[in-house]
Amino acid sequence: MSIARPADHAGFFAQLPLLESEHDTFDLNRYRPAPDDWALVVTDVVDSTGAIERGLHKTVNFVAAMGIAGLRNLCAPIRIPFLFGGDGAVVLVPPEKVAQARIELARARGQAAREFRLKLRVGLVAVGALRRFGCDVRVGRFEPTPGNSFGVFLGGGIGQLEAALRGKGDPELARLATIPESLDDGEAVDLEGLSCRWDTLRSTRGTMLTLILRGRGELGDVYAEIMRLAGPEMESRPVSLDTLRARWPPNGFMLEARARRRGGSLLAWTARVLAETLVARLVLARGKPIGGFDPERYRAEIITNTDFCKHDDTLCFVIDCALGGVEEIKSYLDRMAATRGLRYGIHLSDTALMTCLVTAPADSLHVHFLDGGGGGYTSASKKLKAS
Numbered sequence: 368m369s370i371a372r373p374a375d376h377a378g379f380f381a382q383l384p385l386l387e388s389e390h391d392t393f394d395l396n397r398y399r400p401a402p403d404d405w406a407l408v409v410t411d412v413v414d415s416t417g418a419i420e421r422g423l424h425k426t427v428n429f430v431a432a433m434g435i436a437g438l439r440n441l442c443a444p445i446r447i448p449f450l451f452g453g454d455g456a457v458v459l460v461p462p463e464k465v466a467q468a469r470i471e472l473a474r475a476r477g478q479a480a481r482e483f484r485l486k487l488r489v490g491l492v493a494v495g496a497l498r499r500f501g502c503d504v505r506v507g508r509f510e511p512t513p514g515n516s517f518g519v520f521l522g523g524g525i526g527q528l529e530a531a532l533r534g535k536g537d538p539e540l541a542r543l544a545t546i547p548e549s550l551d552d553g554e555a556v557d558l559e560g561l562s563c564r565w566d567t568l569r570s571t572r573g574t575m576l577t578l579i580l581r582g583r584g585e586l587g588d589v590y591a592e593i594m595r596l597a598g599p600e601m602e603s604r605p606v607s608l609d610t611l612r613a614r615w616p617p618n619g620f621m622l623e624a625r626a627r628r629r630g631g632s633l634l635a636w637t638a639r640v641l642a643e644t645l646v647a648r649l650v651l652a653r654g655k656p657i658g659g660f661d662p663e664r665y666r667a668e669i670i671t672n673t674d675f676c677k678h679d680d681t682l683c684f685v686i687d688c689a690l691g692g693v694e695e696i697k698s699y700l701d702r703m704a705a706t707r708g709l710r711y712g713i714h715l716s717d718t719a720l721m722t723c724l725v726t727a728p729a730d731s732l733h734v735h736f737l738d739g740g741g742g743g744y745t746s747a748s749k750k751l752k753a754s
Contacts, residue, residue: 393587403495411455448518453744563619577739712751
């Protein structure tokens, strides 16, 4: 187990070696121990399966991203690692923001219940305290384009904290990570930049394939073989110029209105979001630069500014896959399950969903979270647990 020495708190994540492609995330030498006094945050939507069955898949994704948006806004301009998992998230918070982060997470939990009728489980614990339970938190900086960073993690800390919060792990760790309901003062979290303005992404190659892989040891060769079987890697991206469509009004405009109103009039904020999205739709349709914003460049950046979920012994991703490749991938994973003990969950859908966190679109600072349609990650996780 690695023990992190005192570090430059503001610079810890920003100074990590760059992982510029998904394949780079399998280079274990480019991960670093998180400082002991940073705090690991995990969130997840309780009974996300039931919510998705009630037609709330987009809402589940949005609520899962709330923790990321709120903590990122709280910690700005300090760069922090974060990871999206469909119905939950992982974030690391620097020590000077931990006390306020606990309040923000309590508020996010309350806001999820009040505005979206979803129960959000939240927990936070110092990395140093987590290490005393026999696990570690090592961090990599996946940055597909300059300034747009995601976190990837090793060491088992995330899994151990998640298990404790769900009542399946160490009760003492769960106690340390608990965030009291009393910290929620009813104030809304700052979710500026969080939106769902793009239409559902539709497969152009056959099917959107959501995969969750879990296994000890190196998974880089498994990922590489899956991508080979899926077809040309650039064509396998769920987001492409062919799949990006903007409609008006966007399907998620009420999610954005509820998230941004911060106690104000829902009617007024709905009108504001509708006006903003209409202007954005017209600018994108025109396709010509306005001021510092170039809509064609922005579309192209979305294709690469998407997340890649890797933590501990778990790997999650969504690809647009030719139908002929699906059975080959399944056969290959069955062989890996038999020979290497790999476990996997798979979900197929015609579509994928995208949730966006936009900081400064004119400066190319925007990231996008993906999930397979019809409950992608949630469904794949359920099948993984049943295997």
